[in-house]
Amino acid sequence: MLKTPHWEMMIVWYFFLGGIAGGAYFTAAIADIFGEPGDKKVARIGYFIALPLVAACGLLLIADLGVPTRFLNMLRVFKFWDPMSIGAWAVGVFGIFTFLSAAMSLSGAAQVERLRRAVSLVGMFFGFFLASYTGVLLSSSALPFWSDARLMGALFLASGASTGMAAISLILFLTGGSTAAGWRKVKRADRFSMIIELVLLAVFLGLLGSAAKPIVSGHFAPLFWGGLVGVGLLIPLAIDFVGHRVKVLSAVAALLVLAGGFVLRYVVVMSIQS
Amino acid sequence: MARTLAMFTDTSLCIGCRACQVACKQWNELEMEVPVWTGGYQNQSHFTDKTFRLVRFIEEPKPQGELAWLLMSDVCKHCADAGCLNACPTGAIYRTEHGTVNINQDLCNGCRYCVSSCPFGVVAFNEQTGTAKKCTFCNDRIHNGLGPACAKACPTESIQFGFRDELVAKAQKRVETLKGMGFKEAQLYGADSKGFLGGLNAFFLLLSKPETYNLPANPKLPGRNIVADSLLSIGSALLVGVGALLAFRSRGEKGEE
Numbered sequence: 001m002l003k004t005p006h007w008e009m010m011i012v013w014y015f016f017l018g019g020i021a022g023g024a025y026f027t028a029a030i031a032d033i034f035g036e037p038g039d040k041k042v043a044r045i046g047y048f049i050a051l052p053l054v055a056a057c058g059l060l061l062i063a064d065l066g067v068p069t070r071f072l073n074m075l076r077v078f079k080f081w082d083p084m085s086i087g088a089w090a091v092g093v094f095g096i097f098t099f100l101s102a103a104m105s106l107s108g109a110a111q112v113e114r115l116r117r118a119v120s121l122v123g124m125f126f127g128f129f130l131a132s133y134t135g136v137l138l139s140s141s142a143l144p145f146w147s148d149a150r151l152m153g154a155l156f157l158a159s160g161a162s163t164g165m166a167a168i169s170l171i172l173f174l175t176g177g178s179t180a181a182g183w184r185k186v187k188r189a190d191r192f193s194m195i196i197e198l199v200l201l202a203v204f205l206g207l208l209g210s211a212a213k214p215i216v217s218g219h220f221a222p223l224f225w226g227g228l229v230g231v232g233l234l235i236p237l238a239i240d241f242v243g244h245r246v247k248v249l250s251a252v253a254a255l256l257v258l259a260g261g262f263v264l265r266y267v268v269v270m271s272i273q274s
Numbered sequence: 275m276a277r278t279l280a281m282f283t284d285t286s287l288c289i290g291c292r293a294c295q296v297a298c299k300q301w302n303e304l305e306m307e308v309p310v311w312t313g314g315y316q317n318q319s320h321f322t323d324k325t326f327r328l329v330r331f332i333e334e335p336k337p338q339g340e341l342a343w344l345l346m347s348d349v350c351k352h353c354a355d356a357g358c359l360n361a362c363p364t365g366a367i368y369r370t371e372h373g374t375v376n377i378n379q380d381l382c383n384g385c386r387y388c389v390s391s392c393p394f395g396v397v398a399f400n401e402q403t404g405t406a407k408k409c410t411f412c413n414d415r416i417h418n419g420l421g422p423a424c425a426k427a428c429p430t431e432s433i434q435f436g437f438r439d440e441l442v443a444k445a446q447k448r449v450e451t452l453k454g455m456g457f458k459e460a461q462l463y464g465a466d467s468k469g470f471l472g473g474l475n476a477f478f479l480l481l482s483k484p485e486t487y488n489l490p491a492n493p494k495l496p497g498r499n500i501v502a503d504s505l506l507s508i509g510s511a512l513l514v515g516v517g518a519l520l521a522f523r524s525r526g527e528k529g530e531e
Contacts, residue, residue: 002395005386035522066384066404073364084387085363132507141390153507161514192517
């Protein structure tokens with residue numbers, strides 16, 4: 001006798017784009033702070049992926065409200081124990097960080113670079129937050145499957161990381177950056193993230209047991225097993241291990257990872273609401 | 275805070291007349307709805323944005339095979355630990371000085387997190403106003419010295435209104451009486467302020483197990499897992515972060531072509 005919140009496609013897109021924005025930003029920040037000078041291009045692309053996506057996230061969230069003109073009411077209160085409240089704040093704050101990092105990545109001056117690294121070091125935590133809090137938000141509801149899923153936030157974070165990195169590597173490929181060492185590094189980081197995601201997904205399903213029914217069997221099962229596990233994780237990993245010499249294949253793998261990230265959000269959000 | 279007010283719904287006295295439902299609709303000016311065919315006399319399957327009181331008609335199979343009516347006038351439980359109130363990011367959902375839970379319609383922006391957070395599926399979204407709706411415990415009436423409209427209209431005193439401590443004592447006596455009369459399963463639901471959700475300010479006397487009434491036996495607060503889930507997310511962030519760090523730090527292209 002429970003009610004579902006009717007969070008539909010706008011929220012699926014928000015979860016998906018928020019994951020990419022968070023993942024691309026913290027990958028960029030890590031490349032910027034800990035990488036070599038040659039990784040600057042990776043960082044700049046990451047920041048510039050995050051900037052428009054986080055803006056889109058804000059617009060999607062506002063548009064999905066029952067009374068969009070009242071979106072500022074979210075900022076009337078700050079409840080640190082409430083994922084929806086801190087989430088709304090974090091989208092705004094993270095937006096400021098992405099703007100600052102992206103703007104400062106256009107300059108090569110040493111002072112600006114130092115400042116940008118400092119800003120990105122702090123902003124990175126908001127990136128991690130944006131990629132994962134949406135999972136915790138779902139798991140702190142009264143609904144079955146969502147509230148039974150202990151690793152939802154952890155899984156969303158790993159997926160946000162892999163999709164964010166895939167987005168960076170795809171843009172690098174399209175802009176002719178696939179010859180540089182940065183591209184191989186992003187792909188290596190993405191491989192780590194995908195393996196972590198796969199392991200987390202296995203533990204996630206194991207912990208859920210029969211509570212995972214809405215996604216592992218029935219109407220959404222083909223999408224889950226085929227779209228996420230197969231197309232979104234196993235095939236890109238296989239391409240990565242086997243066909244990494246062919247650059248086009250790597251770009252295809254990145255596209256598949258992005259599709260898998262979308263499928264994950266879609267099956268999780270929609271399966272118990274339809 | 276003023277002394278906590280409560281509603282006590284004694285289902286053993288309910289005759290299924292639905293006067294409470296009508297009184298609720300009238301007082302709160304809730305629009306009419308097309309009834310839903312539920313297979314029985316019940317005219318909505320669950321609470322809606324326009325039905326805050328709902329008489330449930332439950333058919334309980336008896337050992338001999340025949341069915342017995344269980345009637346229950348259901349309502350928002352006004353939980354002492356309310357999932358909807360914890361979830362609300364705008365502060366629109368608040369607790370009154372009487373202990374009831376209410377939604378400020380001028381602040382609600384329709385994010386619907388409360389809808390997914392109610393362990394009883396009470397809070398409903400209204401498409402016309404774009405806001406969340408539920409029983410107000412007749413907030414306007416209780417602030418003017420009147421009881422809720424449903425309790426006022428109930429002809430059998432199945433719905434009683436009063437101070438919580440007094441009502442709980444009364445309810446406990448009633449359970450004993452009913453048990454003496456042979457209603458072995460008679461029990462209170464949500465009366466214990468040390469029980470689930472800190473006790474319900476609209477509590478019930480049931481003649482069977484809560485599950486028979488489609489009530490959760492042990493409803494839980496949705497926010498109970500936030501800390502654990504957040505820590506697990508931080509663990510995941512560390513793994514992914516270290517992975518990225520290693521990928522970007524490793525100088526040279528060893529192991530890679």
